[in-house]
Amino acid sequence: MDVVLPCLDEAEALPWVLDRIPPGWRALVVDNGSTDGSADIARALGARVVREARRGFGAACHAGLTAATADIVCFCDCDASLDPADLVPFVERIRAGEADLVLGRRRPLTRGAWPLHARAGNLALARLLRRRTGLRLHDLGPLRAARREPLLSLALTDRRSGYPLQMVVRAADAGWRIAEHDVPYLPRAGASKVTGTWRGTWQAVRDMSRVLAEPPVAARVREGVRP
Numbered sequence: 001m002d003v004v005l006p007c008l009d010e011a012e013a014l015p016w017v018l019d020r021i022p023p024g025w026r027a028l029v030v031d032n033g034s035t036d037g038s039a040d041i042a043r044a045l046g047a048r049v050v051r052e053a054r055r056g057f058g059a060a061c062h063a064g065l066t067a068a069t070a071d072i073v074c075f076c077d078c079d080a081s082l083d084p085a086d087l088v089p090f091v092e093r094i095r096a097g098e099a100d101l102v103l104g105r106r107r108p109l110t111r112g113a114w115p116l117h118a119r120a121g122n123l124a125l126a127r128l129l130r131r132r133t134g135l136r137l138h139d140l141g142p143l144r145a146a147r148r149e150p151l152l153s154l155a156l157t158d159r160r161s162g163y164p165l166q167m168v169v170r171a172a173d174a175g176w177r178i179a180e181h182d183v184p185y186l187p188r189a190g191a192s193k194v195t196g197t198w199r200g201t202w203q204a205v206r207d208m209s210r211v212l213a214e215p216p217v218a219a220r221v222r223e224g225v226r227p
Contacts, residue, residue: 001025001091002148004064005047005078006057011036013080013189018045020085028067029078030060058156058163065151074145075164081188082106082143090145090181099179100150101171104143106185125165125208132212133172140165143183150176162207166214173216 003021007014007029014029021027029042030050039049052063065073072091076084082104090102126137142164154170156163171178 001072001074001087002064002068002070003027003074003076003084003087004061004068005029005042005076005084006032006060006064007034007038007042007078008032008055008060009034009036009038010078010189011038011041013078014038014041015045016080016189017076017078017084018042018047020083022085022088025074025084026070027084028064030064030067032056032060054159056160056163058161058166059159061163062156062159065148068148071147071149072145073148073151075142077142077188079188081186082141082183083186086183087143087145090143093179093181094145094147098177100176101146101168101178102144103137103139103168103178103180104141104183105137105139105180106141106143107182108185110187128212129165129168133169135168135172135178137168137178137180139180140168141183141185146171158207158211160207161204162211165208166211169211169214 003025005017005027018027027047028050029047030052031039032052033055043049050063050067052060061075072094074087074090076082076087086104093099093102122139125140129135129137154167154174156166156170158166168178
């Protein structure tokens with residue numbers, strides 16, 4: 001199993017995260033331009049380091065996906081807010097044929113783990129997603145798992161904050177079975193690159209709005225746009 005860990009200046013969190021990679025699984029730390037020695041720390045702790053010069057959460061995730069070789073690929077934030085060991089039941093559900101994409105539904109363990117404005121934004125996004133796809137999801141969190149080849153076939157194009165949402169939208173359009181699994185959510189190490197700044201929040205809203213405005217796959221094909 002490969003676990004993709006997009007990383008931008010996460011030196012503080014990396015030891016905790018990598019220590020929790022399930023035995024026999026491989027950690028792919030995608031360095032997205034860190035200046036705090038994150039890549040060296042990851043390498044010293046036994047992870048494979050993939051470099052992605054183009055800045056953006058989606059760029060880092062997709063670089064990890066293309067570098068992965070396992071049949072099932074998992075994604076996890078690298079800020080110690082989520083435990084990669086919690087991905088084990090995700091993989092079991094996929095292997096059992098119960099789901100094609102499993103998403104972690106975050107359950108904060110402390111009041112400060114998930115700021116109110118971020119939680120409200122996630123809820124609003126889930127409602128918009130329901131209108132667009134009919135999916136009744138509660139969270140669009142970063143902890144997730146799916147098979148590699150089908151993921152690549154979705155031809156994801158967003159390379160910033162809209163990448164996780166685009167994955168769900170296109171999977172829904174393709175008729176995937178999408179399931180949620182509750183996971184503990186911890187206070188992250190360091191400041192968020194997205195909800196921690198007004199600029200990051202605004203960019204995320206813009207990216208996700210663009211994804212939700214995409215026509216369904218059938219319409220894109222009719223228009224001659226790559227699905």
